[in-house]
Amino acid sequence: MASPELHYRWTWELAAPPAALWPLVSDTDRFNRDCGLPPVEIVPPAPGETTRLTNSRRLRLRIAGVPVEWDERAFSWLAPRRFGVERVYRRGPIARMRVQCELEPRPDGGTTLTYDVSVDAGSLFGQISASLVVGQFSQAAFGRIFRRYDEFAQRGLTLAARHAKPRLARGGAARLTAGSALLARICAAPLVHRLTDYIRSAEAASAARIRPYALADNWGADRRRTLELCLHATRAGLLDLSWDVICPHCRGARRREHDLSHIERRAHCESCQVDFEANFDRFIELTFVPNPAIRVASRPDYCVGGPQLTPHILAQEWVPAGATSHLPVSLTPGRYRARSRGSSYQPTFRVETGAPAVLDLALDGHDLADEPAVAPEGELRLFNADPVARLVAVEHLAWTNDAATASEVTALQTFRDLFSREVLRADEQISVSSITLVFTDLKDSTQLYSTIGDAPAFGRVLTHFEVLRAMVREEGGAVVKTMGDAVMAVFPRPLPALRATLAAQQRLARPDAFPLPEGVPVPRFALQPLALKAAIHTGPCLVLTQNDRLDYFGTTVNIGARLCSICQGAEIVISEAVETDAEVARFLREHAAVARTEVPLRSFGDRPFSIARVQLRNAESTP
Template sequence: MPRQHDRVWAWELAAPPAALWPYLSDTARFNEAAGTPRYAVEEVVQPDGSVKRRASANYKGVAVEWDDPPFEWIAEREFRQRRVFRRGPLRYLAPTLKLEATADGGSRVTYRLSGAPRGLIGHLLFATGMLDRIGKGLEDMVRHAAAFVQGEAETPFAYTPPPASLEQQQRLAGLAQQLAAAPYAHDLTDKLVTHIATAQEVDLVRLRPRKLARDWQVPLRHTVELCLEATRVGMLGLSWNLLCPRCGGAKASVASLDQLPRHAHCPSCNISYDGDFTRNVEISFSPTSSIRNIAEGEFCMGGPHVSRHILVQQILQPGEQRTASTILPPGEYRLRTLEPGGESLVQHDGGAFPTVIAETSTAPGFIIRNEPGQMIGGIVFHNRTSRELTFVVETRDWRRDALTAHEVTTMQAFRDLLPNQVLRPGEDIGIDHVTLMFTDLEGSTALYERLGDGAAYRLVRRHFAFLAATIRQHDGALVKTIGDAVMAAFATPEQAVRAGLEIRDRIGAFNAEYRAETVAEGRAIDAAIGLKMGLHGGRCIAVNLNERLDYFGSTVNLAARLQGRCRGGEMILSQTLAADPAVAPLLQDRNLCQEAAELKGFDQPVPFVRLLT
């Protein structure tokens, strides 16, 4: 049996473990920056329903194949993995990273690398100092990450992107000029161009506006509109991804909404799942190949950073019990395994974390349950089954960076810039919750009679522009106009109500500005308009109508009926919308009146809240 080779390196760093962990645990970024080539992965379903990953790559002309098992980790403390090679000069390679807090607020980073050779080439690699060379590279990268955390470096790791061709450089420069002149760029063109030209591929393969907004410290709407505008000019391509509800990975991706499948299968979790517009269908972006090539394959598929919502992941053998030392903050957690099976939700109050138990069920497979915790500062796992299991403790925010299809399709820029992104003809998609606003002019017939058709039409068009601008500022979209009325959609209740309140509060200024302009033009038109607004939120369906996304259902009908109950200058909200936890504070200082009325199409009287003038 070949001798095992071990090396251990330790470094004292000024940055604390919590600050270093996001970068040292980002094994994909780490490997790319180190120059490790991408590898291909085949996921093979086993008879017991688990999934084994088999990886293959070419390292400097040498074909290598290995089993790529899950990593084990405790967030902000440690990770480890053991790769067993099927082909190539190594039998196995096992990295282990540990982070410990030091008394001065810094960290002690310990990295252990164990391995064994196969054949003459393998023995020569170890004999000629392969591990020592790896250690030198590791130290450089760890210290660079620490410098970045402390503000002494611009990037987490030293990285030189592949050289772009002259044609790619020229095309990027030309598209940058177009983007900078576009109305939705928000002076962010230079940031996006620099990101495309210099960022690591792991940051570009699935470019997410939420992360850009956080990194650049700008409003989310600005990065969304920037990416949509960059898609329109051809700098970025977009992708609709069906995210697995178990692992969060994008297991089905298409370039157009009309290609979006209703169902997908996750080979990593070995489960099938449905697409949900409001939960697990996201939009992401990537540079077009005409400006930067992004290769296929993985730099590291299963590292902790890929699944940042997983705080603890441990592999236990049949019958094994283990304690993971960690203190998790209060909150809701899901307990499960990587292997298909049961799960358990717990509300952790900050005391002893529940013991996590897997045991054989009377039905095929196994169940996950929990018992009262045994200690503060540790999580006890117990595998009472006859098979190896990978235990997971995760938060519920795996969609933290995902911009859902529902969110982006309720934004005005999406409808303005990508009007051809629509559903398949005849298809409808259920939306769990959308908030709708209907507005109409009070006394529009009298307005036309008083001003004449031309002047009244110009005023109506101007009021449409005023409404559209305010709706857009609150991340909504003007779905359509119906005569002098408007239908708008918002992803969240508070966005809709904030927009409605601003419209209501600014209508007086709108009237004054319009009159002042007509006086200056010598027309002196006194044409104050009064708006009626109705808002309601709930389930509905999204469909194509007149080649645009539209909404249908009782939620739509109720919002329209509430608008019909308004008098000029009033705004009516359904009672459920007014009681929403995010909406109620917005109405605290408003003059409200609780009412109910029988509305056409509804069997029972509908309660609502009227905002009086």
């Protein structure tokens, strides 16, 4: 005789609104851990296995020594209103479980949170187990956890802000104190104090993947200074590097390496079942983890499919065969995509004020003439003409900017100074879709040697290198290499490159008016004015290891070098790609005189190439 289905429905009245509660309540990984559940393990499919549910994962764990294994269908959710999941058990006391959590807004600004659990016990033992675990324990435990989340939401805090009891390694406290003292000689003491406190007391999941930009935003600190703090802390023995390869679909860290030389261009995401090519400016992120001699911080999985594991996906819905799903969405303006696993057709749409309130999207591959739009508080109607159900994810196409990408980190002078051996494998090449390159050379350097003599001229050239390095460092770039009197530098964005180059030109042209940067030694010989030729170009490149250092190759590099050769000195030649950058365009309008022209470039078919020759309007100061 089949056991009856057990159904539990609990309701809590919370003070925070659904939008504030959603990031906390829908973080099912932390929720399961807060409930005291053990970590889960993904069970890989056996060779030739075809018995699993579509769009599901097989998971297992042990509770009180009892092995439990189940197939978990993909979560469905609609942020910030609801999420749910279904599990079909292969081993353990019960046969099936369905969970649905809903957050309904109240007129007073609060939230009514409803949690539904349906259990197919499958046996008398399963019925007893479910009654004890779900019926008695869960309601009280869930209530405590949701009320704690409500307190965090009202205070505007994230779960990462929670502190844990210190669990340092043997001797870890002494090492932390010694490393902090060393770090305080280099970095600002308040930041050092905050970092050491975080290493000591942050909860394990947060400490196991320290993201420097997220830390900086949480502290209200400068992002670059915080990143440099973490880099110096690694050298001081407080942290270790971790290079995370990010899946372009779920945007999760699918591989973590402690050495850049272990990163490969081709990568695979087991969760999404997709192959992809990692690039430096999006799919490789630098994070940090405490040095295990100070604290062992692990990040086990307690849930592998909840909404907060893919926060860029605002809705995920099962659309039945031949049916239409109606999704009342609440989206911020921008571009979105409706993606269905196994389908190459991924329609995109825009969310903008004043657009129609309803948008119909067919999932059958019918191309749209134009990218349609829907209002921020609108409705998506997803039609599935296929004979099978489709799992559709509605995702925001914009990536968050809180990742310290490999492109940014390797373009930082501090990183190159501290970790010069962090390079790619000799036979590996990884793309970067946009990087800014600066090429400089001294004008009439041969004449300088003959005019003031070899020794004074050489001293002046060395000083010029130090001035350039200091200006590049100050603006967040890095010197890649020197070639005779020439320099190649790299920046994540065009504007810092322009500012650094202008500052270097001024200091070299008028050493009497502009003091040498701090830390640059004054040469024994008189400071002779120097004219610096410079060019800036931005675009895609290949990153590879050359002469035991990270270097850049490709058309963008070649064009930048050619532009420097046509510079006349006392100016900066910039490409059209640099000039039209929004930040650069604003800077030029306010501070510079710009002469636009077209020039033929040798080795590029002598085709006309649009450039701008840039000079500061006021040469007496650096903007």
